[in-house]
Amino acid sequence: MKQPKILFVDHTATLGGAELSLIDLAFAYRRSSQVLLFTDGILRPRLENLGVTVKLVEASQQILGLRTSGGLKALKTIPELWRIARQVATEAKGFDLIHANSQKAFIVAALATLQGSPPVVWHLRDIITAKHFSRLNRRIAVTLANQFATKVLVNSQATGKAFIAAGGKASLVSVVYNGFDSASFDCVSTQAIQQIRDSLAIGNKILVGLFSRLSYWKGQHILLLAIKQLPQVHVILVGDALFGEEEYVSYLKTLANEPELKERVHWLGFRDDIPTLMKACDIIAHTSTEPEPFGRVIVEGQLAQKPVIASAAGGALELIEDGKTGLLFPLGDQIALQQQIQKLIDDSAFADKIAHHGYISAKTNFSLETILNSFDRAIKTIDT
Structure with missing residues (x-):
């Protein structure tokens, strides 16, 4: 044609x-x-x-x-x-x-x-x-x-x-x-996943991934505040500042150095191996403080067959059926985010079910x- x-x-x-x-x-x-x-x-x-x-x-x-x-x-x-x-x-x-x-x-x-x-x-x-x-x-x-x-x-x-x-x-x-082409996610090897986790030296701790440029409206601070009282949780921040947002990055690093968070936040910068990094996580978080037009990382997290927790606004509401293909929480509410993370930690069968349905949705609709x-x-x- x-x-x-x-x-x-x-x-x-x-x-x-x-x-x-x-x-x-x-x-x-x-x-x-x-x-x-x-x-x-x-x-x-x-x-x-x-x-x-x-x-x-x-x-x-x-x-x-x-x-x-x-x-x-x-x-x-x-x-x-x-x-x-x-x-x-x-x-x-x-x-x-x-x-x-x-x-x-x-x-x-x-x-x-x-x-x-x-x-x-x-x-x-x-x-x-x-x-x-x-x-x-x-x-x-x-x-x-x-x-x-x-x-x-x-x-x-x-x-x-x-x-x-x-x-x-x-x-x-x-x-x-x-x-999205799911092939890059489907072909990630178990060995590659283990190499990522070994490089972070986190053992069997829960790993939450947030994939976005570092910016206040992307809400990295919401995730860090949410895990303060979850000592078994580590975080990878994949991305960096782009548009003169160094002041926000300084705030994040100050927050990450607080006693409750020290050595639990891993700064990876911009990376090309997103599928492998996502597959190495236990949970993918999307924490924008304002409505996201689409929410690319949400679908990528679903294709990685991980449970996704996202801010309940904008395009995220079209990508996630709450409680089935992912979990939602109110914009900027770190307590609600903490509760959703804890829910997935406490019920691994539920987390697996969310990840499975999210994967099917992403493969079918996107x-x-x-x-x-x-x-x-x-x-x-x-x-x-």
């Missing part, structure tokens, strides 16, 4: 959740499509090694460093955005559509339509709220979407509802969840094949 020609556009070349999803999409359409990045980084060789064509349209740090909460600062970037949009329009000639993988990429792609580019699809992967987006940025993004987007793909119903609540047209929205079919159906409705 002939594939549509898609120009995938992203402003960043780091490996966040959105970019990991982009890798899957770009690889699936690699025979007819290509990726355009606004900066160079680890994403480029990762794509090229998979046979994906990648080009760069360099953007300044003024563009790349602009936060979604930047407010009026965004207006100063308009001349450069227009310049980049002209380049994107040139690169897009011959393609059927542009897939904008981030808000900055979408704004540029929307401007590119004024210069003759093909239809634009915005893959919205953020919950648009006042907490993370300034009023001006919300207005700009939603107005441009209503005017120029042919389709707004969202990574959860929660993301779609927030877009509509911000003034976005409901008719534009299609839900396309993130997809397989890469299922999500690619969903993406394909969504873009086939676009008039190119």
